[in-house]
Amino acid sequence: MSDFQHYHLDKLRLDDTHNYLKHLRNELNLSRDELADKIGVSAHTIRRYESEWKNSKPPKWYEMLLRFMAGDVSFFGQAWADCRINLHSKKLSSPYFPEPFRPHEMMIHYNKNHLSLIQENRALHIEAGHLKEQIKQLQARIAILESEKSQLEAHKNSVKEGKVIPMFRDRKA
Numbered sequence: 001m002s003d004f005q006h007y008h009l010d011k012l013r014l015d016d017t018h019n020y021l022k023h024l025r026n027e028l029n030l031s032r033d034e035l036a037d038k039i040g041v042s043a044h045t046i047r048r049y050e051s052e053w054k055n056s057k058p059p060k061w062y063e064m065l066l067r068f069m070a071g072d073v074s075f076f077g078q079a080w081a082d083c084r085i086n087l088h089s090k091k092l093s094s095p096y097f098p099e100p101f102r103p104h105e106m107m108i109h110y111n112k113n114h115l116s117l118i119q120e121n122r123a124l125h126i127e128a129g130h131l132k133e134q135i136k137q138l139q140a141r142i143a144i145l146e147s148e149k150s151q152l153e154a155h156k157n158s159v160k161e162g163k164v165i166p167m168f169r170d171r172k173a
Contacts, residue, residue, distance in 0.1 A: 021058055022050040024066040039065060 025035055025046075032050075036043040049058035067074070071085040073092070083094040091100035101109060158164040 019050075021063060021066065024063070024070060025050070028066070028069055 025032070028035070030038070032043045032046040036046050049062055068085075073083050073085060083092055085092050086100060089100065091102050093100040097109070155164065
């Protein structure tokens with residue numbers, strides 16, 4: 001029936017779609033006529049959506065609308081699954097925020113966090129660029145040192161074999 005998941009409303013789900021929609025409407029304490037007036041359809045349309053006729057297939061938007069009216073915003077995506085709208089205060093509560101927000105306050109809070117994350121991400125990219133440059137410089141230095149080491153080892157081997165006479169002798173006391 002539905003792709004949405006919300007604990008509070010899903011526990012209302014009955015075996016059949018029509019009873020579920022009727023139950024959702026009853027949870028809102030709305031009669032068919034009141035709901036019809038609110039959403040701009042006829043009471044007959046609501047009755048048809050909630051009927052058990054074989055050819056009665058309520059549209060997806062109807063369930064979404066009822067769930068939204070009940071305060072469920074999980075149809076916006078998984079991130080919203082545990083959010084609820086308090087119909088009296090018109091504030092959105094979420095386990096991710098310590099206090100309920102009005103939707104525009106939540107958007108402002110989200111935008112501030114989002115902007116902060118973008119700035120932090122840019123700073124990290126710049127720092128990563130500097131670190132990559134330092135790595136290149138260190139790799140070049142390692143290559144030079146390895147070259148010098150191999151030259152010194154070659155010289156040391158030449159001295160051992162007597163091919164080269166050392167100009168300076170180690171002073172051992």
